[in-house]
Amino acid sequence: MSVTEKLSYKSWSAISLILHNGLKKYKPKNSKLVQLNQEVHNDNKTGSIAVFRNKSSMSRDMGFVVTSEEALIENIETLTHWTPNTFNWLGYDNSRKHIKGHSERNLSQINAFVVDIDFKDALDRDRNLNLVNSSIVLDDHILPTLVLKTDKGYQIYYILDRPAFLSKHKNGSMPVLSAARKISENIKSTIMEKIPATDVGCNSFGIFRIPREDNIIFLNQN
Known part of the structure; x- marks a missing residue:
């Protein structure tokens, strides 16, 4: 199974660029990509992300945990939301219905800054596209890497060239997170x-739309 058999080149380019190799390449068990006589080489990566199949499930934390690129590819066509920044671990509550662990202090690496812009409806979203395009270039030279169209707005990804790795000091502080x-x-x-519809209150390192062929309107890997 190749990546292109599951999703478009553009989608996977965006996803791979965001992940910064923060997940295992293959599933530790029952991999379909590794032959029986091959050893699984995952470089000891232990990162986790949360993924969701629709907005309703996302709002109730009813998704599932992914720890490998292989598992993400297998499910990609049915996913709508994810955590683009990687956590040390993620798990489930006692009912195994709700994801737990996706808090800022459990982040292992920050891959991107995401801005959510939400207009009153899709018509207002489309009317304001030119304003959005002219407002998301920071200091007249910092362009976003990726722009996704949502139901009523846009999500703007500023992807880091290299991930910011988090660690906790002895006094409990996390300077990189701060x-x-x-x-x-x-x-x-x-x-x-410039755009009052910008959601400044949303969790900067929370859950956002996952890049898909049908929602990517801008991608510049440089």
Whole structure:
């Protein structure tokens, strides 16, 4: 099974660019990509992301945990939302229906800053596309890597060239997380000055739309 058999080149390019190799390449068990006589080489990666099949499930944390690119590819055609930033671990509650562990302090690496712009409806979204295009270039030279169209707006991905890895100091502080929060807040407040529909209150490192062929309207890997 090749990547292109499951999703478009554009979609996987965006997803792979965001993940920064934060997941295992293959499923540790029952891999369909590794031959029986081959050893699974995953470089000891232990990152996890959460994925969801629709917005309703996302709002109730009723998704499932993915720890490998192979598992993500197998399910990609039915997914709508994900956590683009990687966590140390994710699990389920006692009912095994709800995902737990996707808190900021459990992040292992920050791959992207995402801005959510939500207009009143799809018509208003389309009317404001030119405004969005002119407002998401930061300091007149920092372009987003990816722009996705949502039901009523857009999600803007500023993907890092290299992931920011998080660690906790002995006193419990996480300087990288603190710095990332400030950067995210500055990005959102800058865009909100031109687009009041910018959601400055959403979790900067939470759940967002997953790149798909039908929602990518801009992708510049450079």
